[in-house]
Amino acid sequence: MTDRIKFLREQSLKAINHISTERASLVTDFYQSGADREVSIPVMRALTLRYILMHKHLCINQGELIVGERGPAPKAVSTYPEITVHSIRDLEILDSRPKVSYKVDEETKKIYREKIIPYWQGKSNRDRIMRALPSEWHDAYNAGIFTEFQEQRGPGHTVGGNKIYGEGMLDIIDNIHKSYAQLDFINDPYAYEKQEELKAMEIAANAIIMFANRYADELEALAHSSAIRHPASVIHHTKEELLDLANICRNVPAHAPATFHEALQYYWFVHLCVITEVNPWDSFNPGRLDQHLYPFYTKDLHKGTLTKEKAVELLQSFWVKFNNHPAPPKIGVTALESNTYTDFALINMGGVKPDGSDAVNELSFILLDVIEEMRLLQPSSMVQISKKSPDNFIHRALKIIKTGFGQPSCFNTDAIVQELMRQGKDVVDARNGGASGCVETGAFGTEAYILSGYFNLTKILEITLHDGFDPGTEKQIGLHTGNPDSFHSFDELMEAYSQQVNHFADIKIKGNNVIGRIFADYMPVPFLSLIIDDCIANGRDYNAGGARYNTTYIQGVGLGSVTDSLTALKYHVFDKKTIGMGGMIRALDNNFKDFEEFRAELVYNTPKYGNDEDYADDQAKAVFEIFYSAVNGKPTAVGGIHRINMLPTTSHVYFGSVTGATPDGRQSGQPLSEGISPFQGADHKGPTAVLKSAAKIDHIRTGGTLLNQKFSPGFFDGDESIRKLTSLIRTYFRMDGHHIQFNVVSADTLRDAQKHPEKYRDLIVRVAGYSDYFNDLGEDLQNEIIRRTEHQTF
């Protein structure tokens, strides 16, 4: 790592997350000026973006090779009052909460109190949405049946394709003009709307060019000012570097990038504009970075204008930019459901080329080097592994994973391509796709795949067991599907559960279609529409269904918990008859008080998902099918289609907190299982059994599933274990598994295991000819293993 990168990385790590009122203030100024009332909504939104870009402070960090910050400084986080307004209370919570805090100074609070809140209260898009949604939606939302992403963030979840590497904004404007010329006011009832959208796009395209030119001016001014005479020991830009950077900003994004450096800077300007226009949920990122940059890399290398070392330094400077940009802070429940700093910018490496051949190239490996060296939270990273990927690519990734850093995660390209093609996408668009955010499948550059909210599959069982009544909010929010005591068979219970899932999925989908329309009509994103095909050709906004493919996802959460709960009901109530339904429900309502012995049976001696036993796994399949049919194929408000994926981010914690005790032995308020992983500690037959269980649901009919696997650090020792893990991944992917992430168990986790053995039944100590569970070792030995673990990790 060069001194420059060491410095930039350190500055980024040192910077403190804080709320900046810059954007909120500029947006308020613009709206207050009345300028917004003279034009159509799309044009007004484009002018809002232009106003911000024209007036925002330009930040240039010492020595950086990629310029541009969303806020006035690194980790100065913008807010979006036209989407949602933070109250003073929200700001205080953000400032003071121990984890993931955003500092808020008095000046910020003052501006919010005197300017932002008075103007926006009752007028934000969130207010508009909340007023429009029916009471059944609010009841289900308040009960914790589902969450709603768009209540405080714009529809997002899309990833840049390869368009910007071949077209400058001036080329894009040409295309806007072509589309404009096709407008047919005689035959097309939407001609006016298209005209306004295209006008807005042109304003947005010009705005980013203007913004880059402002940077160029500033860089030139810096180059010529005396203020840049630094002692040699201080990291700083040389005059030549500043002039080079200024030249780059003059060329991109106006023109297609000519060099590796320009390609990175172009992307970064685009990134900034996407996340300045609104706060899209979430994860906008360059996608297949090794593919996009490879032609520039080889060309510059060949010309002798770039070395591998310089490319690494540029990429590392690029990495720092992501780390400088934490996620926009959330409010209320959303802060609980997803309390992270990151916006899940997931860089994809590997995969396949448009012609289907292996896409792993030299840059894929260079990016892995960069990830290993930078060890930053953002951007996040993943490797796309196809059956054609070479083993050494996987080995290289695993060598980073084993350092316990949680990156990169591993994805199955062949599954992703099948998932996209099942949805009717073109094979080339599918091969150009990947996964973003946590694990979400998308056709990069051509699809709006909008995540709409998590869906609490476990809570719905609780409601089913109470005949539609929610014990948490004490309201009848579900259907009357009958007193479960009267169910004669497990099938009757499943039928009732299925009806409840459908009931709540309908409420969610109806809500989505209200919200979708509100965003289409009131909160278009003309800038993002420039980047995603075919918004320009269609003359339609990204938020209004302008993309080639439009998908809205609902994310199922708690598969492991609901599977184990249903299995426990089947096993104890219907098959073994160790307890009656009434008794079981009493145990749950009492949160297992006076049922401790029974709870131990539920936790330790009842079949569980994750052990490759059909007795339990059959329920996972059944729940999956119920959820899938309740959602998949239903239309969206903008001409797209609803689909499912299975991922939680951190919502399994929030959902657990609103879900009472469950028949799997989980106590009230405890977290649910995450993704499609077994409930913590439920699996005890090792990773092959987990993978087999997880592969029993049909990943191809989802838009992504998430599976976490824990390993003790000792397991990764030596090349042989890397090869075995590679086989483990390959086998899971042969079974169409979508994603797997390996977590290295830390000493702290092992300490927790000493206290809560029921959560760590899967921890296995592996030694030749011998194997035993961590739980079964005596305390001295456990301590010894903890000591060794601390020694090995850093």
Added chain:
Amino acid sequence: MIKGLIFEVRRFCVNDGPGIRTTVFFKGCPLSCWWCHNPESQDFKSETSIRNLILAGERFQRTEITGTFMSVDEVLKEIAQDQMFYDESGGGVTVSGGEPLMQGPFLSGLLKACKQKGIHTALDTSGYAAPGTFDSIADLPDLFLYDLKLMDSELHKHYTGVSNQSILRNLAALFKKKKNVILRVPIIPGITDTPENIRLMKDFIRSLTTGSMMQTEIHLLPYHSLAKEKYMRFCKQNKLEELPDLKKEDLIPLKAEFESIGGMVSIGG
């Protein structure tokens, strides 16, 4: 139908032969090595033990039975669950114990059934069996993980309870038949790592491999005390209770010694 006494079928074993494997643990062993780390494998009958389950700080006791009789088909069904992992990794099944050779007919049935399914088999054995029994199954496993503990017969008897005569004979027979063998040497401080024992072992290995172009694979297994809790749970006497664990690094000089006779040596499984 013939049944075997099995105490565990453990999936994803990665230290007992090539690739990802399932290890089938046979119950019952004629040896009683002082350092045995599967003390529950020794008796030729199922055993009950008390297991403490902890939940929310409370202790719940459950009686657990170790050792069940299973048919070849039952074992095979569990084995077959990971077939794809074997295929991908070049893995398979390892039969371990206890001493599998003590359940000869069942062992042979199981190995044949695996062979029929195209599943690679490894036999983890002490080698202690009557030559007749041994020779009758010697052609069945694809690989032997063969323990070599002590060369002096008296010491062998002292520390394992049996003489090593048939063990050395059977091993020689395998080499003669050019079978795939990995020698596994438990390194127990003060017992198997004495200069005398190592010298004799090297001589013996050299005598086995004379004239062979093949390199002998040798795994040195450092002593560990992980089984301490199992000794208590199964109320068995742990004669090496006070012996500290060896670290992998401790075995580096020994590794060099075995390499000096042309062995392909690794530490751990």
